[in-house]
Amino acid sequence: MTGELSPQASPSEVGYEGALRPGTLDEFIGQFKVRSQMNLLLSAATMRGVAPDHILLAGPPGLGKTTLSMIVATELDKPLHQTSGPAIQHAGDLAAVLSALTPGEVLFVDEIHRMARSAEEMLYLAMEDFKVDIMVGKGAGATSVPLELAPFTLVGATTRAGLLPNPLRDRFGFTAHLEFYSEDELASVVRRAARLLNFDISEQGIEEIAGRSRGTPRIANRLLRRVRDYSLVHETPADTASVEAALTLYDVDKHGLDRLDREVLRAVVERFNGGPVGLSTLAVSVGEEAETIESVVEPFLVRAGLLTRTPRGRVATQLGWEHVGLHK
Numbered sequence: 099m100t101g102e103l104s105p106q107a108s109p110s111e112v113g114y115e116g117a118l119r120p121g122t123l124d125e126f127i128g129q130f131k132v133r134s135q136m137n138l139l140l141s142a143a144t145m146r147g148v149a150p151d152h153i154l155l156a157g158p159p160g161l162g163k164t165t166l167s168m169i170v171a172t173e174l175d176k177p178l179h180q181t182s183g184p185a186i187q188h189a190g191d192l193a194a195v196l197s198a199l200t201p202g203e204v205l206f207v208d209e210i211h212r213m214a215r216s217a218e219e220m221l222y223l224a225m226e227d228f229k230v231d232i233m234v235g236k237g238a239g240a241t242s243v244p245l246e247l248a249p250f251t252l253v254g255a256t257t258r259a260g261l262l263p264n265p266l267r268d269r270f271g272f273t274a275h276l277e278f279y280s281e282d283e284l285a286s287v288v289r290r291a292a293r294l295l296n297f298d299i300s301e302q303g304i305e306e307i308a309g310r311s312r313g314t315p316r317i318a319n320r321l322l323r324r325v326r327d328y329s330l331v332h333e334t335p336a337d338t339a340s341v342e343a344a345l346t347l348y349d350v351d352k353h354g355l356d357r358l359d360r361e362v363l364r365a366v367v368e369r370f371n372g373g374p375v376g377l378s379t380l381a382v383s384v385g386e387e388a389e390t391i392e393s394v395v396e397p398f399l400v401r402a403g404l405l406t407r408t409p410r411g412r413v414a415t416q417l418g419w420e421h422v423g424l425h426k
Contacts, residue, residue, distance in 0.1 A: 118291050118319055119165045121172055127290065128283040128315070129162065132274040136166070139272055140173045149202050150174070151271020152225055152252040154210075156259040158397065160316030161276040163255035167206040170253055176202045183212035192217040193232060193245070196224055201248040210254035211261040218266055225252060225269045257393075278313030278401070281305070287315045288322050297326050299336035306341045312354040312398050324348050353402060353421070358386065362395050363404055364422050366414045374411030 120126045123133050123140075136153070143150035153170065155163040171178035179199060186192050186207070191214075199205060207213070213221070224230050228247040254270065256262060267273070279287070285308040292299050299322075307325060311318035328344035329336045349357040361384045366373050369383055381388040386395075396412070399405035404418035 118294060119168065121169065123169055123173060126162065126165065126169060127286045128279045129274075129276055132166075132276060135272065135274065136170070140170065144174065149249045149251045152269060153254070154259070154262075154267065154270040154273040155253065155255045155276065156273060157257070157276030158278070158314070159257055160314040161278070162315060163276065164206070164208065166274070167204065167253040167255065170251065171204040171206075174202065174204065174251070176204055176251075178204045178206060180206045180208070183207060183209040186217045187214045189214070189216040189220045192220050192224075193230055196230060196247050196250075197245060199248050199250045202250065203248070204251050204253055206253045206255070208255045209257070210266075211256045211258050218263060221252075222265055222269060279311075279315060280313075281308045284308035284311050284313070284315065284318045287318050291319050291322055295322075295326065297322070297329075297336065299325070299329075299341075300338065302338040303336050303341040306338055306345075310345055310350050310352065310354040313401075317354075321345060321348075321350065354398070355402075355421075358384070358390075359395055359399060360422070362386075362391060363399060363414065363418055366405065366412055367419055367422050372419065373413035374408055375413075376411045380412060 123137050126133055139150050139153070150170075155166055157163065167180075168178060177200060179195065181195060186195070195205070220230050224247060228249055230245050230247065232243045232245050252270075259267070259273075259275075285304050288299075288304045288307050288311075292304070303325065307318060307321045311321060325336060325341050325344045328334075328347065329340055332340070334340040345351075349360075351360070355363070362380065365380060365383045366375055370380075375383075377388050377392060381391050384391070396405065396407070399418070400407060402417075403415055404421055406413050406415055
């Protein structure tokens with residue numbers, strides 16, 4: 099088998115991530131329980147001729163929350179309006195978005211937990227009664243003017259569901275918790291992406307990518323892209339050897355750890371004798387922001403059984419010691 103690209107870029111080459119997004123629930127790989135629940139919700143709403151309940155998609159980055167929001171609009175045959183929590187910093191920003199929605203439209207708010215509090219409070223009434231109150235004027239002469247909204251479906255996505263206030267979380271009719279993917283599911287993701295990109299890769303190469311993708315489809319697609327580049331430039335078959343060579347070049351090891359992951363793990367083991375070590379101290383020791391360590395690096399190291407979090411700080415496990423080639 100050889101890794102090759104067509105002489106001219108196909109439509110799938112334009113907008114790499116967008117080209118690989120599944121368009122329907124049937125095309126979506128993995129998350130079987132969530133897909134079944136959403137299929138029932140959307141089908142029932144379509145049969146009744148009403149907008150479905152608001153949907154909250156919760157889970158780590160890269161598991162398909164944005165893709166599922168697009169699928170909701172496609173399945174309902176309604177337009178999709180996309181925005182994000184950080185972009186809505188005032189109640190007026192949200193009022194402008196809501197007032198522009200057409201009947202049945204799907205509003206997708208990414209990172210919804212980062213909305214301004216004033217906008218969240220306005221959203222409560224909009225989600226329940228499809229109306230908002232707009233304040234006109236200032237001071238003693240200010241008046242509240244009710245504004246009726248077209249029925250819509252809000253799809254909120256969050257990586258930090260615990261940061262959502264209870265009144266907002268309770269107004270979602272359905273909450274989907276997305277799980278990390280198994281290696282078999284990731285292999286299916288890579289296989290589908292390779293087919294769409296007309297990239298010929300061996301089954302062993304597919305499995306190698308799946309095993310290093312940290313349970314995340316977005317990472318699997320990104321690694322496939324790097325392997326494709328390597329195969330093209332070096333004019334080698336996309337087999338196990340070239341996949342390993344490509345991923346080694348990009349500092350992705352057998353367990354999916356990248357350079358920063360290994361630096362953090364090695365710092366805990368070698369500089370702090372396995373821990374415990376505090377987050378801020380650990381961040382300074384590797385020259386990285388504490389938020390990056392906590393939100394990007396730690397979740398995978400903990401899930402892989404290489405690191406644990408204790409009240410006193412981070413502690414390397416026996417597997418963590420072995421991964422850096424040392425023993426307790």
